[in-house]
Each structure stands twice: as C-alpha cells, then as structure tokens.
Amino acid sequence: VDSHVSNSELMHLLNLQTRIAERILKEDDEDETGDVQISLGTIRHQRQRVHQICKQFLDLLGSYSEQTNGSNKKEQKERERMIEESQSNSIRTRGWLGLFSNYISHPLNLFLMFSHWLESFPVWRDYLISSSNQTRRDEITEMLELFPTKSDLDHFALAVIRLQHMYDLDAAELASGRVQNISASRPLTKEECFFLADTAFQSALKSQFVDWYQSCEALFVSFHVEQRARRVDFEEKLEKIDSFLKSFSRTSTNLQRLPVKIEDKEDEEERSDDVNGKRGPEEREEDASWASVLRQKLPINIVHGFAHHHELPPSGDEVKPDWTNSDRTLKVFEAYKKLCQLREGLEFETSLVPSTSQEVCFFHHANGENRDTRQIRASAIDPYKAEIHSTDPLIVSFHDVISERVMRELILSGESRLEKPRSFSSLTGRVQETASRSGKVGFLTEGHSEIEQIAQAITSLDIAHTEPIQIVSYGVGGHYEPHVDYFGESLVPSDGDRLATLLFYLNDVQGGGSTVFPTLGLAIPPRKGSALLWYNLYKNGQGDPYTLHSGCPVLLGSKTIANIWFRSHGQEFRRPCALDPEA
Template sequence: MPKLLISLAILYLLVLVKSHSKPKILENNYAISIYDMSKLIDYEHYLLNILQKFANALQKRVDTLEYYLEMTDYDREKNLAEDPIKHFRITRRLHSDYVNWVWFMEEQPWGTLVKDIIAIAPEMPTLKDVEEAIRGLRLIQWTYSLPTAEMAKGVLQDIHHNTSLDGMQCITIARHMVNYKDFIRAKEWLMVGLKMYEADEEIEYIYSQLGMPLVDFYELFVEIQDELGSRYLAMSELQLAIKNWPEKVSLQRALSRLKMNIRIGKEPAEKKNKSKRVYKKCCSSECRPTAKLYCLYKTTSSYFLRLAPLKMELLSLDPYMVLFHDVVSDKDIVSIRNLTKGKLARTVTVSKDGNYTEDPDRTTKGTWLVENNALIQRLSQLTQDMTNFDIHDADPFQVLNYGIGGFYGIHFDFLEDAELDNFSDRIATAVFYLSDVPQGGATIFPKLGLSVFPKKGSALLWYNLDHKGDGDNRTAHSACPTVVGSRWVMTKWINEREQIFRRPCLTSI
C-alpha cells in the first residue's frame, strides 16, 4: 500500500475515534518516570496493531473496488452502447451493482477497532505530559549544550541513538519553547521542523489534518521574529502568508500586532544568560576536588565489617562525603524495585506554609518502603554500618525513578527553621544508586565543584549539618538531567536527634 494511503487510513480512523464521546483522562504523569513510560510502549504497540488492522481492512476494500473497475472495462465502456450485449451489461450494473456499492461504501466494518482505541483513551498522555516531556528535553539541551539539529537527528552528546524527530514534533517543541520565552531555541527548532516539512511534498495534507497546517508555521515564525526584534523580516513573511491564505483571520491580527510593535518600538525579548558554568561542567563530566584524598576499607563500624569490609572512597573531609562501592547486590536491587510496583507516585515537596505541592524542579516519581521485612532490615543494618549512626528512628527508605530529562534542582536536605518545630533535622543523607545511567544523571555539589555519576550498587553519603548542628550550605546539591537511561535511586535521611552520643554538637573546633 502506498505510504500516503496508509497515512490517510490512519487519519480517518483517528477522526472516527475523535467523533465519539471523550472518556475521562487520568493524570498518569508519564513524563516524570522512565519506568512508567514503559507502559506507553505497550499502548503504542496496541494502537499501531489496531491501525494496521484498519489499514488492511481499508486496503481490502480498495482492492475490491479496483478489481471491479477492471471487470467493467472502465476505459472502454465510455463508448456508446450500440450492441445488445454491452447494453445489457450497463443496464444490469446500473440496476443492481450500484445499489450494493452504496451499501458497501456506507458500511463501516472498523467500528470495533474504534471501540478498542477508545477503551485505552483514559491511559493516554495528557497535554501536561507533553509539556513536561518538552521541558525535560529543554533541560537536557541547556545543561549539556546540545545543538538543535543534532538532537532532532537523535545525536545526544556525540552518540547517535536509533531514533529521530519528525517535522511535526520539532514544531511542537518550538511552540512550547515560545511559552518558555526561549525564542532563540524556538527559532532553531522551528527552522529544523520547517526544513523537514518542505522536504516531503505529500506530508502537508496529513499535517493539516493533524492540526498543523503550513500557515501555522508562518504564524509561529512571525511571532518568534517579532520577539527577537527582526520585525521587518517578520513583516515580509507575514505578507506572503496573507497572500497565500487571505481568509485566515489570525494572520490579519498578527499583522496588526506587528505594525503596532514596529510603531511603538517594542523592545526585543531579553536574552537570558544563565551560564552556571560549574553546574554544566560537572553535569557533563565527573568533577573531583584537587585535594589528595584516598580509598580504604571500612572495618570499624561493626564486627561484621571485619569479615566483609566496605569499599569506601573519600570525596571530601569538610563537609564529610564518601562514596561506597558495591554495597547493594543486583539481587537486592531487583527485590527493591519489585517492592515499588504499582506504588510510584509523583513526588511533592513541603512549601513554607506546610502544604505539599508539586515542584517543577523535581521531575520524579517515588514511594516509601514502609515494609519491615528481611530485605529492609538488612538494608537498614547496612546503612548503620556505613554511617555509624543510629537509624532506628530514621525516615523510611524512599525509592525514586526519574523521567525525561529527569532532575532535581539545587536544594538542601537539612530543614528550614520553620520545619524544625515538628521534625528532627537531617544530619546526613545516604543515596543508593540502583541503576547505571549511560548518559547524564550525576549528583552534583556546585559549591564543592564535585559530582558523582550513578554506578549501580554504589552509595553516596554526606553530612548535611556542620559540627555546631547548623545546616551546611556547601551541601547544596542537584540531580543533573538524565539524558539516556532510567535513573533509580534509594534515599535514606538520618535524623539528628538519635545521634547525640555518636556525633555531639561542638561550639567550636
């Protein structure tokens, strides 16, 4: 079947689906967890199988029509029916066949297929998912300084992945870049998408049916050029668009806005310069302090460690920070992940007024491991051996999975003064890495110029409080955007209250 015919078949089926009543859409927050996004692969395969069945059914009907046209000698039957045989053939067809063809054309044998698609509609991604996915791509591009054209081809940090974006997807990204006031990158994405659009003559009709006609490209281009200050170029393109689509009212409105901006001399959008050189550098490559630190075996926390010492890499003495290697087995990691099945939910943060709210700087799903089974007891003992702290009254383990460009903005783990009224402060944090991350996903401490990339089975420990028991601002840290891979971590916050005899506060040192 020709490519265009398949595309039109898919479009027709989608129109049929759209014409039915819309079911309630659930908020699944797919974009903030790679683990949950795996469900979308199954849904897409399910949908594509339905569309293929529809295309096959449509092709069968096309084949039937074409075969009938061949039977009728369509080209030769245009001559006047002078002989009785030809006269009978035409008369019989007009009397009998075409009534049946009307029924054939009115019949819609794909009604069941439409219902099958509607059945999974509540599980489909929402506009919020699309926006969060694009925000993740934007963070990846900004953090790792990736060229737009290369990203569209599936090249991330000089590694070519077996994927790419089409023109429609590039334009969608450009639209959302405008919403973020990132007009320079919006222009880059728009031009890449437009180049793809123009390269395929057959695609224009399909794009129009999917809600993205060529005129929308012009409107977006004019808006971007207007914001960047290139208003006479915008005027030239807009006048061309009006000539081609004179009935488009939105173009006339855009023309009025553009003339007003030229007349009043509206200032171009300010170019935001957020260098954050240390952040970008340490997210892109491993950063370590220049001090001569070392590795050792930890054997002193318990008698058991004398038989099975922990491999420890000292990263910083002040504030204290160490990286333990090979402390969680693959078997335990599988068991930990199994405990999270069906429990992952969008993580929230506590606002200053004490309410739990979604944080745009935290794109992840997580769950607390409140079980008290043998695995949790073993992990708790491991944490106590690693830290030499009493963790009997510590918070439960929290398992997190990050999504597209998943990251956690720069923050502290110690609590604000207002929060300390109800909680004990967090003297230390232990982060267990439950997966390797091929690209991105480092834990970074910008003020220390230090970053740690996830290595499956390792654990990072640092102190959040100084010797006086005050929050140490140097421990501000962030999870860099994940470029490729699924970032799984397990966090343990250790409370200060139980450590009075293990690490007493000092007024001076």
C-alpha cells in the same frame, strides 16, 4: 458496518498497530543477568500503557475480522491475511527483549513516538467511533482514555529542551535524531522540529529557540510560501522573547523569576511597552503574584531558586565564595550546569570552587577497630572502598557496598509505589508538585533489613532514627534542581532535622545523572552499587547551606536511587563518625 472499512484504511490501522507493537516488550522482562535497569518505574509505567493500548488494538482488529464475514470473499481473505501478519509481527516484537527499554533510553524516542501517535490516531478515532455500534463505541471510548494526549507530548518535548539547555546540545544534531552520536528511531520531521522550537519559546529560552528555528529552516527543500510564513512567525516570537526578557530584568531585582510561558500573558506585552518602567505599589503587588503564578506552571525553572530558599552565608566569609544576592542564583545555576556537563567530557573551569574539595581513596573499616567478628562475617564486603570528596561539609562515596540482589529488590519494591514527587514550597507554604524536579518517588514503609544494615555499618549512625527508605526513579530528562535536604530551624520536625543523607545508586546511567554540589564545585557521577554520604548539618545542628545539591538531568538511559535520611535525634553519641578528622 464494516463495509465502510476499506482495505487501505485497515492497512493503515494495522501499520499503526505494528509500529506500536514494535515498542513493546513482553510483560516480565527482568533478565537473568540481574540487570533490572530496564524495568524501572517510569519506564514500566509507559510500557504498561503501551502494552494495554496494543492489546486493545489487537482485540479490536480481531472483532473487525469476525464482522467481515459475508462480505466480498477476496477482500475478506486479504483482510485476514493482513491481520494475521500483524499479529505475528506483534508477537515477534514482544519477544525482542530489552527493545522497549532500550528504545526509551534515548531522549528523542518518546517524543517521536508520542508525536507519531498524536498525528496518526485522530483520523482513526473519528472513523472508528462513527462507524461502530454502541457497545463497540463504549469499548473504543474506554480505550481512548489510554491514548497519548497533547500534554504527554508537551512533557517529552520539555524533557528534550531541558537536555538541550543543560548539556548545550545542538538543535541541528537533535533534528537529525542524534544525541551524543546515538541515533533515535528516525530524524525529526519539520513539524516536530517547529514543535520543539515552540517549546523553547514558551520557556523563554532564547538561544535554544533560535537554534531550533534555524535548524528547522534547513528542513525546507526550497524557499516557498510556508517557509516565508514561518520566518515571520519566528521574527514575531523573537521580538516577544526580547521584550519579555527586557521587561523582566527591569521589573525584577533578582533573576529568580525568569522564564515564563510567554504566549499566555497578553498583558505582559503591555507592561513591556511601559518604557519608563514606573510602577505604583499596587502594580508591584500584582506583579509579584503574577510572577508566583507563573512560577507554578513554569516548565523549566532555570534559575528559580532553591527548594527551601536558604540564604548562603553572608559575604566576607573568606573561605567561601562571596556572591551578591542578585546574581547568586544565576551563578549557582551556571555551576550546576557546568558540573552536570563534566560527565559528558566537557571542559570545566570554575572560580566558584573553594579549595576544600579533595579526593582521597582509602579503605574504611565499618565501626572502626571495635567491630565484633560476627558482624564482619555478616558483611562480606567489608572493608568498604571509600572516596572522600569534601571534608567540609563531609561528603564521601562508598563503592561496591550493595549487591545485585538487594538492588533488584529495592527497585522492585519501589516500583509499585512510585508517584510524582512533591516538595515543600516556601512560596505557598505547602507540600506540592513542583517543576523543579521530575521523575517518580516511592517510600518503602516496611523497610529493608539488608540495606539498613549496610547503611548503619558505613555511617556508624543509628538506623532506628531514619525516614522510610525513598526510591527515586528518573527517566530521560529526569532531574532535581539545586536544593538542600534539611528542613531548617523553622520547620524541624519533632524527631530532628536530616543530619545525614545516604544515597545509593541502583543502576548505571548511560549519560548525565550526576549528583552535583554547585557551591562546592563537586560532581559525583552515578555508579551502580555505590553510596554517597554527606552531613547536612553543622555540629551545632544548623543546616549547612554548602550542602546545596542537585540531580543532573538523565541524558541517556534511566537512573534509580535509594535515599536514607538520618534524623538528628538519637544520633547524639554517634556523630562525629570515624571519618571525621576532628572526631
């Protein structure tokens, strides 16, 4: 069987394996400095997958070397040498502590890594399967299940496009492998470049699409046939985007239904040819469900509205901005984007910001003056450094409130429970996965007494009336689009609505990842050990739509937070808290 494996083919396999191994960390990589950022959920998940793949690869190679006994001596020796070298490489690379987490903190690397795999592996897969016996074939088939698929690649490509869109990144810069002057493992190939152009196309992101195409063209050394074909393709797609955008703005009164996958919708083109734009009631009906179906599979919900579709206060409210319904979501999205960019040092001027936001720092003594001394001793970090961002609604940061050890414990206990997030969709009336957020979430059903104590101390609210602590872990590109945390009148559960949100930042994020309040013009950069508190409800218990907020996409690194939601029932005598000037 093995005489079919030529040395050069084996070499290729070994190279591939070595490259995979290079991406691998040893299993338990929590270092002594207490920085557990590198072992966060999504990251760990990817790494474990890579690790498993690599291990199986090594086993496979080992058995190849056994099987070659008896074949040509010289060839046999050469193979053994290569396998040995590859294994020692892999052991060495496993020792490169932090390498893998560092590697995937760059938004381009995962895309590049998966792209490489998808390109190189099929040749080997077919070969291995055709040249093996049944047992080996079963093993290989099992192994193949772990291997990256096209949807992995789509996922990471989309993350790149989302970042490009949100942070106005330059495609040429990205094509050279750089984000904020930090280089990925290599520049993009021409094919990868066009892949990203197509991803932008499918999300109807016209300017990103054009930007990519022009950058991709620069990768052709000279004008030749392929380039000409690409040009034609580009122009056709550009036309599709244009006609789609035109038909879209004609058929929709607001922009909530913007981007779609263009390619899948042949009939969409027919519709756009309907110059008169006349529609019977039936067609409208169809149009609406068509839009809702597309919204489900929408990769980037550019302006798709809020998680619960709450209306902002009616116009005429003099303190608050006065937006007409039709461009409200667009404006919110623009503010969201600009606020996210603040952290990256980009200039920001907005007329959306009401003058209520202010920043004041002071020391906040937990539980006012009435605390008893035992409690003070129990809490070494009292008084807390507080920073008021807004008084209406009340939004406050508390700095350095949580210790390294507690952060580590929270991250570790969250890790094993992380799942894809699901939110309530007012479109379907169900709790479901959604494109409006990415990352992973997990609930700590057994609680954590230390963080609960801290939470109670800084909020003066009753920790007995909270939801289980929620851990959220975002990798690069991970985000949460504008939404409100409260359920709202029609959906209030029996234990009351979400009175207050307390959000702990469990690690420092290299780039992006701010928590922003688009209608307040407020951006809070993530800061390890800090907590952000805000009240979601007016004093009459109704939801305050100005608490609309989002988690900006992580540009570099990763972001893990812990959320505690205080329910309104049981807090009757505790709110307003000591920070409220009207208390």
